[in-house]
Amino acid sequence: MMMTTEEITKYLNQRFEGKIEFIEAEVGESWITVSPSILRELAKTLRDDEKLRFNNLMCLSGVHYQKENELGVTYHLDSTIHRHKLVMKVRVPEEKPVVPSVESLWKTANWHEREAYDLIGVTFRGHPDLRRILTPQDWEGHPLRKDYEQQETYHNVTTGI
Amino acid sequence: MARITSPQPAELQKKTMTINMGPQHPSTHGVLRIEVTVDGEVVKKAKPDIGYLHRCFEKYAESLGDFAKVVPYTDRIDYVSALHQEMGYVIAVEKLLEIEVPERVEYMRVILAELQRIASHLLGIGTFGLDLGAFTPFLYCFIEREKILRILEKVSGARLLYNYICVGGLMRDIPEDFKSDTWEFINGFRPKIKELNDLLTTNSIFIERTANIGVLPAEVALNYSASGPMLRGSGVSWDIRKNDSYSIYDRFDFDIPVGKGEVGTVGDCWDRYIVRVREMEESLKIIEQALDQMPDEGDVQEAVPRRIRSKEGEIYVRTETPRGELGYYIISEKSGPYRIKARTPSFVNLSILPAISKGALVADLVAIVGSIDIVLGGVDR
Numbered sequence: 001m002m003m004t005t006e007e008i009t010k011y012l013n014q015r016f017e018g019k020i021e022f023i024e025a026e027v028g029e030s031w032i033t034v035s036p037s038i039l040r041e042l043a044k045t046l047r048d049d050e051k052l053r054f055n056n057l058m059c060l061s062g063v064h065y066q067k068e069n070e071l072g073v074t075y076h077l078d079s080t081i082h083r084h085k086l087v088m089k090v091r092v093p094e095e096k097p098v099v100p101s102v103e104s105l106w107k108t109a110n111w112h113e114r115e116a117y118d119l120i121g122v123t124f125r126g127h128p129d130l131r132r133i134l135t136p137q138d139w140e141g142h143p144l145r146k147d148y149e150q151q152e153t154y155h156n157v158t159t160g161i
Numbered sequence: 162m163a164r165i166t167s168p169q170p171a172e173l174q175k176k177t178m179t180i181n182m183g184p185q186h187p188s189t190h191g192v193l194r195i196e197v198t199v200d201g202e203v204v205k206k207a208k209p210d211i212g213y214l215h216r217c218f219e220k221y222a223e224s225l226g227d228f229a230k231v232v233p234y235t236d237r238i239d240y241v242s243a244l245h246q247e248m249g250y251v252i253a254v255e256k257l258l259e260i261e262v263p264e265r266v267e268y269m270r271v272i273l274a275e276l277q278r279i280a281s282h283l284l285g286i287g288t289f290g291l292d293l294g295a296f297t298p299f300l301y302c303f304i305e306r307e308k309i310l311r312i313l314e315k316v317s318g319a320r321l322l323y324n325y326i327c328v329g330g331l332m333r334d335i336p337e338d339f340k341s342d343t344w345e346f347i348n349g350f351r352p353k354i355k356e357l358n359d360l361l362t363t364n365s366i367f368i369e370r371t372a373n374i375g376v377l378p379a380e381v382a383l384n385y386s387a388s389g390p391m392l393r394g395s396g397v398s399w400d401i402r403k404n405d406s407y408s409i410y411d412r413f414d415f416d417i418p419v420g421k422g423e424v425g426t427v428g429d430c431w432d433r434y435i436v437r438v439r440e441m442e443e444s445l446k447i448i449e450q451a452l453d454q455m456p457d458e459g460d461v462q463e464a465v466p467r468r469i470r471s472k473e474g475e476i477y478v479r480t481e482t483p484r485g486e487l488g489y490y491i492i493s494e495k496s497g498p499y500r501i502k503a504r505t506p507s508f509v510n511l512s513i514l515p516a517i518s519k520g521a522l523v524a525d526l527v528a529i530v531g532s533i534d535i536v537l538g539g540v541d542r
Contacts, residue, residue: 108386119219
């Protein structure tokens, strides 16, 4: 049965004691926010609960919220069984950006999390192989951060700035 | 007769070897490296190493400060199906900023996208055959693809990177003989699919090389969020054009071909191949219906805003490209785009390679990579 984000939040909060916050958007899609401490348990519920069955993690994106000095991860989930969708967001401080990995639940997160780590700098606890994926292993900094400064040379080759 | 015994030193039997594989596919010319650990001819592990083509699409798009300026850069994401990349992005922006598009534009977009899908599948099938040593089908496919590229060139002025679909409409109106050109192509292409089937689909060497190879079970495919022919090859009837319809796809009558394991196991390389072949026929059906229904009059620039007024909000919009689900996650601020993430099917589909290549022979690994039909521009962005 198809559920809206609001219904899903209500359903989840019966179990998570109101820890999940529903944010209604004026433009675009609404989402739920969740703290990193219950993210993994929530993700497992989202995947396995009979009423939810989010079997498809469509997209996982890292975001740098520069004004708040925070890093975030957005999960776009889809259930091909019940046909409902959900946007889930988690935020962590820039100094200690640790988010639990969901790789063991949705294998597709493996590369997406590596990309978010590489380009934004989010560390995923529990990821089996958290290495850079697009830049070289010894690259400095995380290019998609808003305050990123490109290194001038890389192995004695100028990077063109 | 003397018995020939091959010398088998003990250390040779135990040792595995790590070798680099690639470039293989014409679209992986030095931009994909696969680290393969082999035990003799058997693949123990295959790890793709990507990032050589990365051109910072996301960083650049976020720095432009204007939604309209991003369109030409989306073309470069997957350069063999550029129109789909544009269309997906433009639809996402239109949804976010609530821009209504005229009917004629919607029909034009669908026709162009389906033509592009055929062109892209022709390239995919042709080069897949080439990977396995079949050269002639490649030429057959390219002759047909060329006809589509000519039509698209007449429409947009470019052969590969079109920059033709814009936020709210199209860059310019279509040429007068567009309809007759497209009909001519359709009528000529139908019999060609039969020829292609004679050359590849029922060819016993091709079947030997692809059936039962690189089997991807449906539940694994879903767990990896596979999409497009990669998912449908595994027998899952899932097509965003039908299951999460966008644009005007719900007006057309077409089927979703899925892999059935006709010559091997469901989800093998042959199934992924045949899904692409059958999808071309379905695309022809869509184009025919769209050509018949399309209104003749109308200004394609009517809904194009002079200046795009950005709103604060965010959206994730997915569309079905020849390779699968292309999603754009856009966070927008009053001043313009803040974060643009492109979720590309090639990136996700390639990440499945380690899971389906274990235990394959090295020669089969070539078939498996070819059957995924990746474009590295889409993997690295």
